[in-house]
Amino acid sequence: MSEVARRQRLSPDQRREQILLAAERLFAERPYVEVSTTELAAAAGVARGLLNHYFGDKRALYLEVVRRAALLPEIGDVALPAGSLAERVDAAVHWFLGSITPERATYLTVGAAEGIGDDAEVRAILDGAHDLAAGRVLELVGGDPADAAARAAVRAFGELARGAIREWSRAGTLTREQAHLLLRESLLTIVQRVLPGL
Amino acid sequence: MSEVARRQRLSPDQRREQILLAAERLFAERPYVEVSTTELAAAAGVARGLLNHYFGDKRALYLEVVRRAALLPEIGDVALPAGSLAERVDAAVHWFLGSITPERATYLTVGAAEGIGDDAEVRAILDGAHDLAAGRVLELVGGDPADAAARAAVRAFGELARGAIREWSRAGTLTREQAHLLLRESLLTIVQRVLPGL
DNA sequence: GACCCTTATTGGCAGCCTGCCAATAGGCTA
DNA sequence: TAGCCTATTGGCAGGCTGCCAATAAGGGTC
Numbered sequence: 001m002s003e004v005a006r007r008q009r010l011s012p013d014q015r016r017e018q019i020l021l022a023a024e025r026l027f028a029e030r031p032y033v034e035v036s037t038t039e040l041a042a043a044a045g046v047a048r049g050l051l052n053h054y055f056g057d058k059r060a061l062y063l064e065v066v067r068r069a070a071l072l073p074e075i076g077d078v079a080l081p082a083g084s085l086a087e088r089v090d091a092a093v094h095w096f097l098g099s100i101t102p103e104r105a106t107y108l109t110v111g112a113a114e115g116i117g118d119d120a121e122v123r124a125i126l127d128g129a130h131d132l133a134a135g136r137v138l139e140l141v142g143g144d145p146a147d148a149a150a151r152a153a154v155r156a157f158g159e160l161a162r163g164a165i166r167e168w169s170r171a172g173t174l175t176r177e178q179a180h181l182l183l184r185e186s187l188l189t190i191v192q193r194v195l196p197g198l
Numbered sequence: 199m200s201e202v203a204r205r206q207r208l209s210p211d212q213r214r215e216q217i218l219l220a221a222e223r224l225f226a227e228r229p230y231v232e233v234s235t236t237e238l239a240a241a242a243g244v245a246r247g248l249l250n251h252y253f254g255d256k257r258a259l260y261l262e263v264v265r266r267a268a269l270l271p272e273i274g275d276v277a278l279p280a281g282s283l284a285e286r287v288d289a290a291v292h293w294f295l296g297s298i299t300p301e302r303a304t305y306l307t308v309g310a311a312e313g314i315g316d317d318a319e320v321r322a323i324l325d326g327a328h329d330l331a332a333g334r335v336l337e338l339v340g341g342d343p344a345d346a347a348a349r350a351a352v353r354a355f356g357e358l359a360r361g362a363i364r365e366w367s368r369a370g371t372l373t374r375e376q377a378h379l380l381l382r383e384s385l386l387t388i389v390q391r392v393l394p395g396l
Numbered sequence: 397g398a399c400c401c402t403t404a405t406t407g408g409c410a411g412c413c414t415g416c417c418a419a420t421a422g423g424c425t426a
Numbered sequence: 427t428a429g430c431c432t433a434t435t436g437g438c439a440g441g442c443t444g445c446c447a448a449t450a451a452g453g454g455t456c
């Protein structure tokens with residue numbers, strides 16, 4: 001029978017990636033406490049001590065996973081403004097919904113911990129990612145990304161968006177079209193009737 | 199020096215409450231893993247074993263704390279419909295914002311874990327509480343609480359509300375008036391332009 | 397192609413945390 | 427005041443985490 005090499009020496013980057021992939025899977029299935037480092041190491045096919053070597057401790061590994069997951073949306077290249085406000089709003093919503101494939105839905109709706117069981121560091125990571133997305137949306141609809149209040153309002157809109165996405169892709173209580181309608185009308189109202197009044 | 203009674207025999211209800219209060223405080227300060235049962239027991243002035251006696255295990259105690267926190271909003275007696283739609287919407291928003299005193303903000307914006315680090319049980323508790331609130335809002339604005347899609351849309355609105363509340367009471371990036379404006383206009387739009395189209 | 401040397405990788409030790417259970421004693425009742 | 431029910435305690439056993447010194451994979455060098 002084929003004897004699997006007991007030790008395999010990989011480049012730090014490869015090994016890191018391998019561990020992160022396994023951790024991503026396990027942490028997505030069960031809550032933090034329920035996943036032991038022993039299990040994480042086994043899933044990655046590695047000695048437990050290697051986790052500490054690469055990430056410091058369990059918590060740091062977890063934060064790394066959250067960091068990667070939070071940034072998934074690929075807030076990159078979306079065609080900037082063009083057309084009427086209605087069209088631009090529609091484009092922004094489309095981008096938001098489009099960046100969510102069902103498989104990634106789990107990660108994208110990440111809102112992690114708030115309130116009881118809150119975790120300042122996790123919160124900070126997510127806030128950063130959400131703020132980035134809010135800034136992008138504000139640009140798309142022709143707002144001023146530098147306006148703190150406007151940005152805050154759009155960040156709040158982001159919560160609505162993640163809520164709608166969850167209703168659609170996880171609970172199945174809204175169709176994608178319904179979610180789109182909800183977000184389009186809401187965002188339009190926010191841009192037209194709320195932002196000017198802040 | 200006054201010798202504090204080494205053992206004090208309380209009624210189960212009192213002891214339970216005493217432990218829950220201490221746990222509430224600690225869990226609000228630091229994430230679950232960071233709080234040890236030893237610490238919880240010390241904070242409650244009780245032997246560690248008593249926690250298990252009353253709640254089973256640490257997780258169960260935590261869930262109990264979350265359960266109580268999630269239900270805080272006192273979704274009880276709010277004057278039902280009256281006046282124009284605009285007025286009813288305003289009343290609903292007022293109720294949502296009013297049920298949030300700064301001290302309780304921490305608990306009320308509880309959205310707990312989603313995605314990475316998700317916890318099915320915590321999720322279920324919060325979903326239940328949020329759905330209850332959504333049903334109440336739907337009643338207030340004259341919608342049909344039995345309409346699943348409408349309820350889902352309003353649940354999503356609840357996320358917007360919690361987001362706005364956080365921007366206001368925690369981040370301080372929105373004033374209460376601004377948060378109110380954002381929620382009022384959004385909810386009005388949802389009722390007028392979204393619900394009919396679901 | 398064989399040897400070396402850097403460093404990726406391992407395995408086990410020490411401390412802490414958690415759940416469990418039998419022993420203890422507080423305080424109400426008769 | 428004596429007795430009993432049961433609230434409360436303390437310590438044991440197993441598991442998990444972080445740390446560190448020992449080990450060997452495999453690319454570079456001659």
